[in-house]
Amino acid sequence: MPLLESRAAAPAKGPEPTRRTELAAFLKACRARVTPQDVGLPPGLRRRTPGLRREEVAQLAGVGVTWYTWLEQGRPINASDQVMAAVARALLLDAVERSHLFRLAGLPAAEPGDLLCPTVDPTMQVILDGLTPLPAAICNRRYDVLGFNAAYDALFPGATRATAPNGRRNTLWCAVTVPDCCNPFVNREEELPRMVGVLRTSYASHVGEPAWEEYVRALCEVSDRFRELWESQLVAPTVTVRKVFRHAAVGAIQCQASYLTMPGFPELYMVVYTPAAQQDRERLEWVTANPQAPVVDHTHR
CATH class of the missing domain: 1.10.260.40 (lambda repressor-like DNA-binding domains)
Structure with missing residues (x-):
């Protein structure tokens, strides 16, 4: 029939x-x-x-x-x-x-896997590496980190390394699950509403898709703050914003985050962090040149 x-x-x-x-x-x-x-x-x-x-x-x-x-x-x-x-x-x-x-x-x-989470090809990795000491990464609309350079890794290890929370290389997951004392975001309460609003704006094109529904459900389960923001129905555009990171070795680093679209991959974007002042640039250069420097000054048991 x-x-x-x-x-x-x-x-x-x-x-x-x-x-x-x-x-x-x-x-x-x-x-x-x-x-x-x-x-x-x-x-x-x-x-x-x-x-x-x-x-x-x-x-x-x-x-x-x-x-x-x-x-x-x-x-x-x-x-x-x-x-x-x-x-x-x-x-x-x-x-x-x-x-x-x-x-x-x-x-x-529903974006097929090779469009939503493709392998970053060598040419794109060369571009990322060439932007050092500016931290740069390629992400998708769910904040998964698909490729990054050494400066981004030094600045944001919670979203790039094997120790990332729950094994997820994901900036939003890092932002809502890492404790305040160890979270790389200094201005997290300012950032979280915007990040969740951007996520909900993207979610409108993916309602009902299993991968997206599982991702949102998991975030709601691990973070009361995320669930509160998600249920508020806040939406927000992707725009250049100020971010403040902390690093135990150098202190606070202020950057402007710029987002660049990628033709052929509508679900992906490149984010590049530009230091706000000369002091921030010098601190970025130092942490990039010293990747083994401890990011936080204590450990959790």
Whole structure:
């Protein structure tokens, strides 16, 4: 039975008209690129257009022909993520194309692992290293630290090293779980509402995704402060902000955090910390040159 044929005629709230038009054009273009041989169908005769026919896509996806035709015509019809995933498979879409399809359909676009948490390639690592002594890192929208340079490691070991809380290389996790006496953030109470607000803004595009839901649930379990801020529904933009770090060897280090987007990876950004004054620059240079210097002046038993 087609997955959605019984609902084809029901009134629906689909994506807005402009996105429906873009969705229709994208589907037609993708269908034209796939030959019957690509999906194990006989080539057939008298094909007036390249690629698959609409009925063939509907058959492969397990949906009604009428429903799929309406989808390609840009009509306002319902489309669940399960059905759109079936359409994506039928059209042999890759991970980027699948995410684009979901966004055009007005559905949460679950980022595949290689987009959300890719391995930082050597070229990007060279850029990070070249920014030293400015601390710099590549993170995703959940604050996972995917790549960093020596200066960032020296400044923020709680988010980069094997001793990171619960083994998570994650700046927000570090900010809410490391005790006040050892936390690298001096202005944590100023920072936390902004960080949680930025997280909730990003979360709106990922509601219901297992990885995001597990992450938020875990943070709520380990931190009452995070749960309080999360339940406040605060949202915030990603903007250049002042951060104050502490290091036992040199004291406080003030920086401006700037965020740079990364074309091709919409879920990633590069953060670069610029020292606020000459004293801060000198302290950064010292801790980077002396990575074994203790970050805090005591230990916990």
